[in-house]
Amino acid sequence: MEDLREKRIWLTGGTGFLGRAVVAELQRQQFKNILVTAHEEVDVSDVEQIRRFLADEHPQAVVHLAAVVGGIGANRERPAEFFYENMMMGTQLLHESYKSGVEKFVTIGTVCAYPKFVPIPFKEENLWDGYPEETNAPYGLAKKMLLVQGQAYRQQYGFNSIYLLPVNLYGPGDNFDPASSHVIPALIKKCLEAVESGSETVEVWGDGSPTREFLYVEDAARGIVAALRYYNGAEPVNLGSGMEISTRALIELIAEHTGFTGKLIWDTTKPNGQPRRCLDISRAEREFGFRATTDFREGLKHTIDWYKTRV
Numbered sequence: 001m002e003d004l005r006e007k008r009i010w011l012t013g014g015t016g017f018l019g020r021a022v023v024a025e026l027q028r029q030q031f032k033n034i035l036v037t038a039h040e041e042v043d044v045s046d047v048e049q050i051r052r053f054l055a056d057e058h059p060q061a062v063v064h065l066a067a068v069v070g071g072i073g074a075n076r077e078r079p080a081e082f083f084y085e086n087m088m089m090g091t092q093l094l095h096e097s098y099k100s101g102v103e104k105f106v107t108i109g110t111v112c113a114y115p116k117f118v119p120i121p122f123k124e125e126n127l128w129d130g131y132p133e134e135t136n137a138p139y140g141l142a143k144k145m146l147l148v149q150g151q152a153y154r155q156q157y158g159f160n161s162i163y164l165l166p167v168n169l170y171g172p173g174d175n176f177d178p179a180s181s182h183v184i185p186a187l188i189k190k191c192l193e194a195v196e197s198g199s200e201t202v203e204v205w206g207d208g209s210p211t212r213e214f215l216y217v218e219d220a221a222r223g224i225v226a227a228l229r230y231y232n233g234a235e236p237v238n239l240g241s242g243m244e245i246s247t248r249a250l251i252e253l254i255a256e257h258t259g260f261t262g263k264l265i266w267d268t269t270k271p272n273g274q275p276r277r278c279l280d281i282s283r284a285e286r287e288f289g290f291r292a293t294t295d296f297r298e299g300l301k302h303t304i305d306w307y308k309t310r311v
């Protein structure tokens with residue numbers, strides 16, 4: 001198989017949480033020509049800016065990580081933006097990449113594309129068996145259309161477009177802004193602030209029953225780079241760790257690691273989100289040898305330690 005390490009690789013969203021980890025992994029694996037553009041340099045929702053960059057820099061592979069992302073709150077407040085921005089970015093970028101002769105295109109999809117109710121563990125072949133959980137459907141479906149687009153371009157034009165479905169990510173460098181953060185950074189911040197202020201309570205959304213799977217960001221980056229180098233199939237591939245934990249057990253673990261010993265107040269007027277999440281991770285291992293290796297407790301500890309150095 002051709003060695004992509006000599007090729008010009010363009011990462012959209014390469015300055016984001018996952019993007020930075022992917023850049024570090026590409027460097028570790030000695031990729032020679034990594035092109036990273038920040039949002040201000042190339043706005044991927046602007047087709048003219050995409051065209052200009054492709055014409056000037058001639059990337060041979062594109063890893064599309066740029067996205068408007070956030071937790072349940074942000075998805076509920078800005079569903080139109082989550083749909084439109086993610087759809088337009090991906091659709092235009094994939095089309096222009098094909099037209100400009102890009103040899104390989106990697107779309108980073110999301111677990112939010114899965115139907116709300118689907119047997120555990122989520123298998124790629126169940127992806128179309130129902131509508132996603134309502135709070136994240138506009139985001140999940142916008143990204144899911146890029147799977148359809150990539151498969152159509154492969155069929156009609158022979159364009160080598162692959163599609164990955166990472167589960168919820170966590171790790172050092174995550175977004176801790178309460179307006180847009182995901183569950184792990186949101187809970188870490190709340191617990192640490194409660195410890196700091198001496199507060200006896202921490203409020204948590206939902207009833208604690210939903211389950212989630214988490215993938216450490218460095219593992220996700222390894223999976224993406226492995227797929228970039230070794231996977232050339234039409235079928236989507238889950239990227240996960242295979243673990244499953246309830247929100248209640250998660251917050252108890254975070255409380256333990258942050259030293260919060262007070263009371264948890266469950267706000268059941270707030271949505272739970274998807275009832276269960278746990279991916280079947282066998283296809284990634286079979287197709288490109290990826291298996292997550294970071295222990296969840298260890299990963300959580302690194303994340304909390306990293307955040308403590310920032311505040």
Ligand SMILES: NC(=O)c1ccc[n+]([C@@H]2O[C@H](COP(=O)([O-])OP(=O)(O)OC[C@H]3O[C@@H](n4cnc5c(N)ncnc54)[C@H](OP(=O)(O)O)[C@@H]3O)[C@@H](O)[C@H]2O)c1
Pocket residue numbers: 012013014015016017018019038039040042043044045046064065066067068069089108109110111165166167168169170175182
């Ligand atoms: N985090 C997770 O749990 C998770 C799980 C599954 C899949 N994913 C996927 O992984 C990818 C990376 O997510 P992340 O968590 O690393 O999010 P992130 O930190 O917010 O990174 C996204 C990046 O995209 C950039 N971006 C947004 N709109 C853009 C535009 N119009 N033009 C150019 N760049 C733009 C953002 O720049 P600004 O911040 O400057 O706007 C940011 O650097 C996304 O595709 C996401 O859907 C993430």
